[in-house]
Amino acid sequence: MGHVAAPRVRYSLTCVMLLAAAGCGQYQAGAGSGPAGDQVTEGLVGDLKKSGFQVSPGYARLYTQQDCKQYTYPLLKNCLANNPAAPYVLPVMKRWPDEYVNPATANVFGRPRPGYTTTYRLDPRDAVVIYGKMPPPARYMALQTWEFSQRGHWKADDYRKWQHTVVPEQYLFDTIPPGDRRSERTQSVSALGDTVNNVVMQRRSGYSFGKNRYFIITPSATTDQAVRRALKAQGVPDEDIFTEQIPDRDAYGPVGPLGMGKDAIDFTTPFRYAVPDPGQEQAADKWRKNPPLSVMRVRAPESAGPVRRYGPLTFEKRTGNSESHLAGDLQNLIDAVCDRTTTAARLRADGCKQSSASSRLVDPVREYGWAGPYCRSINMNCLGDEQDAIYYLGRPPPLDSGQVYAVVDTLATETGNATYTALSVNDASLLAGVANILDTGLKGSADGYAKTVRNSGKFFVHYFTRDCQVLRGVPGWPKNCTEITPQMLPTSSDTAAEGDPALHGKFLPSLRDYIKPGTARGPYSAELLAPRILTFTQPGK
The missing domain is CATH 2.60.120 (Jelly Rolls)
Known part of the structure; x- marks a missing residue:
């Protein structure tokens, strides 16, 4: 992934901040099923706020190889083996007023606007909502949420077990800040479920490149259903909405804790896009530099109903043609x-x-x-x-x-x-x-x-x-x-x-x-x- 100039961000959520001006202009996200951009944002924010939701704006930005060298490595001492074939687009979140942001990683994926963060925490009633026009035709696109870091420390036996494998051990076991043995927080960057990729999208809503699609990341089925109702009220077809479920546990125990506090786990959600079709390279570069994606965080009120956490994490079975x-x-x-x-x-x-x-x-x-x-x-x-x-x-x-x-x-x-x-x-x-x-x-x-x-x-x-x-x-x-x-x-x-x-x-x-x-x-x-x-x-x- 070569150097890409810092993107000129197109803030499609101008209307959200926070509907202070009447009559926002239409955001033309291009052809595709369902409405897009401000056409959705204006009504969606209004409906959610009427239902008692808190709504906070965000934006999308490109994460480049240069960002890795300038920000990620100095802060983590680890560029996480970024894929040079698939630069990432990241949602950047406005912090909740009570949200703890670790100063050691505040700019870990690039310098955000004041008051925003490139990693985020989740209250049990929270959801991150991302939507807009998908990139031009290619062989791959996907959205995935990882746990970014957690409280704890490794055991000496686990360190010794993996220290002489294929990845140098300092990349596998390190604290935040790096090398601080007094730190009670470790780097994680670990999967919380299967990705929502172009195959998953196509199975549910048909061919999705260049079309409008909608993603909800949440630990609560209650919040998910409420956000879905609000999206459908704006004319968004249900089959175009995809939910990443943050599980309550995995095979080794609970996933968490959630919340805004210092000890809570935090998250990052990259959108990956790779190998544009022949003739689509220019359009792909334009999409990456100026991603036409809207981003917001929402928090459901208690009146929406009790939090219903998702069940244990499972991964879809893999198959292969024998060689x-x-x-x-x-x-x-x-x-x-x-x-x-x-x-x-x-x-x-x-x-x-x-x-x-x-x-x-x-x-x-x-x-x-x-x-x-x-x-x-x-x-x-x-x-x-x-x-x-x-x-x-x-x-x-x-x-x-x-x-x-x-x-x-x-x-x-x-x-x-x-x-x-x-x-x-x-x-x-x-x-x-x-x-x-x-x-x-x-x-x-x-x-x-x-x-x-x-x-x-x-x-x-x-x-x-x-x-x-x-x-x-x-x-x-x-x-x-x-x-x-x-x-x-x-x-x-x-x-x-x-x-x-x-x-x-x-x-x-x-x-x-x-x-x-x-x-x-x-x-x-x-x-x-x-x-x-x-x-x-x-x-x-």
């Missing part, structure tokens, strides 16, 4: 890559001698159990876990001694296991995404081995190194190589660069396979062949 029949072909491809890279580029094939287990990228959700409920139970940062993708990760290897790495795997879009695939480079010193190769750039990358490898079109081969010139003569060169420059990721000798100095010059490879076709969730990784990362070195280095 086991391709295992032999994958091994043949690995052998061929090792042979051609050593002979054509005259590199040493150190990684080809490694066992499959030691050179394999892993799916932490399935193999380690790193999903929201477990992470919360041990006060671990779940790094924004979600069920829409397999998210393969590898331990950060070094780059500055002439190393060359080849990632080899099945291409899930070609095996029917993904709607889109993204192979990413993360700066290990920030845990920040810095480069991305989509399936469109990976497709055909194994064709140079078709004479010796069956089903080569179902695989990909891609290299990462500081200097792609060393791969001259290797099949697919130079297209199949990403050069990780010092501007993208600092060298190990760069003492002035931001981030953890011990991790300068190292990258964390990741592979995301998003949404198995025919389902609303990512594929089940047990059915897929895990990616392999092969290490090569230059003689004399």
Whole structure:
């Protein structure tokens, strides 16, 4: 995700603040089912206030890679492995008068307007309402709420259990503020349920890109029903309204506490949008920079009825098309890559001698159990876990001694296991995404081995190194190589660069396979062949 200029925010809730002026102009959110913008806002706020609701305005803004470096890392010492293929749009909330906002994270996702916050707390009677025109056609969009932080501390046994896995331990276990052992608050960023993505939307309300859709985030079915009635009174079809239910408990115990106080959990709700259709790039960029979304917080009065909390958290079951029949072909491809890279580029094939287990990228959700409920139970940062993708990760290897790495795997879009695939480079010193190769750039990358490898079109081969010139003569060169420059990721000798100095010059490879076709969730990784990362070195280095 490259730098995007700070968005010129279009405040569609001018009318809400708070209907001080009569006759607000119509907000033209574009074609789509149901009314939109001020057309809804004016009547919705009026109806809710007549029913005794408190209403507070918000707005939407783009969260950029530059925001991560300028705000998130300095405050959290963690960029949360942001996806460079999917910049996030965040709702920004006006604080309730009694709401505690931690000064250590007040600007964690960028500097909001005075009196607003980029993370928020929820009273049991609260709801966040977000609505407007969805982005232009693409392969993915989704809204998801995560618990951002919680009171507590991890145990030494849990820290030791995970400290030598694929993610450096300081990103998994840290306090707010970071490194403060006296702090009683830990970073969480853990899932509270399945995402409301474009497949979920289409199943309920039809094709939703470019259409008006409405989202309610609440812990109470009572509040949800009251907000739905108010939306439907403005002409919004029920099928266009989606509720994210904040559960009262998960597999490990209660989710909470809720409330405005210092010890209550807080939340963040990003809207993700990735891989616009061909020809939609300009429109997509315009949507992101100026998101046509209305945001408000509401609080139901006691007269609306007793709070009815939602039941235990559950995740939708994943499925996958078995790739086991391709295992032999994958091994043949690995052998061929090792042979051609050593002979054509005259590199040493150190990684080809490694066992499959030691050179394999892993799916932490399935193999380690790193999903929201477990992470919360041990006060671990779940790094924004979600069920829409397999998210393969590898331990950060070094780059500055002439190393060359080849990632080899099945291409899930070609095996029917993904709607889109993204192979990413993360700066290990920030845990920040810095480069991305989509399936469109990976497709055909194994064709140079078709004479010796069956089903080569179902695989990909891609290299990462500081200097792609060393791969001259290797099949697919130079297209199949990403050069990780010092501007993208600092060298190990760069003492002035931001981030953890011990991790300068190292990258964390990741592979995301998003949404198995025919389902609303990512594929089940047990059915897929895990990616392999092969290490090569230059003689004399």
